Amino acid sequence: MVSxxxxxxxxxxxxxxxxxxxxxxxxxxxGAEGLLRELDALWTDASRGAAPARSAAIAIASWLHARxxxxxxxxLQIASEGSDLTLAAALLVAEAPxxxxxxxxxxxxxxxxxxxxxxxxxxxxxxxLPPFVEVARRGAEARxxxxxxxxxxxxxxxxxxxxxxxxxxxxxxxxxxxIASALAAHPRWWAExxxxxxxxANPFAPTTLILPLLPLASRQDLLRFCxxxxxxxxxxxxRLVLEVRDRx
Numbered sequence: 001m002v003s004x005x006x007x008x009x010x011x012x013x014x015x016x017x018x019x020x021x022x023x024x025x026x027x028x029x030x031g032a033e034g035l036l037r038e039l040d041a042l043w044t045d046a047s048r049g050a051a052p053a054r055s056a057a058i059a060i061a062s063w064l065h066a067r068x069x070x071x072x073x074x075x076l077q078i079a080s081e082g083s084d085l086t087l088a089a090a091l092l093v094a095e096a097p098x099x100x101x102x103x104x105x106x107x108x109x110x111x112x113x114x115x116x117x118x119x120x121x122x123x124x125x126x127x128x129l130p131p132f133v134e135v136a137r138r139g140a141e142a143r144x145x146x147x148x149x150x151x152x153x154x155x156x157x158x159x160x161x162x163x164x165x166x167x168x169x170x171x172x173x174x175x176x177x178x179i180a181s182a183l184a185a186h187p188r189w190w191a192e193x194x195x196x197x198x199x200x201a202n203p204f205a206p207t208t209l210i211l212p213l214l215p216l217a218s219r220q221d222l223l224r225f226c227x228x229x230x231x232x233x234x235x236x237x238x239r240l241v242l243e244v245r246d247r248x
Contacts, residue, residue, distance in 0.1 A: 006038040010056040032075035040088035046215035048248035061212035068208040090237035095207040170198035
């Protein structure tokens with residue numbers, strides 16, 4: 001049984017781009033408070049196991065992550081803070097900026113150290129590095145990171161890529177935010193539960209992507225978030241989802 005007009009609309013629209021456009025239009029029509037109440041009801045139903053709501057929540061998570069810097073997302077966050085909709089407020093927390101070392105940065109650092117000849121062993125890097133070496137290291141690190149990132153993003157759209165490969169990308173630690181965003185926007189891979197579960201289990205996945213997915217997480221994953229999450233917001237939201245689920 002379909003629980004709300006919002007769920008009906010999202011299930012009737014197959015393409016992610018059509019769903020995103022419909023959600024943009026619904027926000028423009030209803031405003032932040034109206035859409036917020038629909039989202040809160042949808043997440044509550046998804047937490048309690050309603051299959052249509054869970055399918056719609058996947059589309060909502062992708063839309064919210066893609067709109068993380070938009071006026072719509074900001075308006076929903078502000079409206080949730082001043083409302084009595086606790087679940088919606090917990091799942092719309094703004095992501096705190098976090099700096100993570102790009103994959104391959106250590107390789108750039110060691111290669112550069114050998115090239116300049118400051119050390120014989122890669123594990124005896126002087127700290128702090130001389131200023132001109134630090135500038136060169138950062139340039140090498142950025143070039144390696146951008147090259148790997150470009151190849152990875154193209155791999156997601158390759159015709160022969162397998163689910164196992166994509167799940168492996170989603171488990172990378174650290175995980176580049178660009179890869180997480182590309183997975184959330186990809187119609188094929190975002191529909192794969194194994195990919196979403198891998199992102200949920202990755203402590204480097206953006207909170208803007210993790211929070212809206214929590215109503216779909218297993219009880220075991222929610223308990224893990226409560227105990228060992230890197231983000232207080234994720235831990236609080238996971239506890240709230242568990243409470244909603246236990247009341248069902």
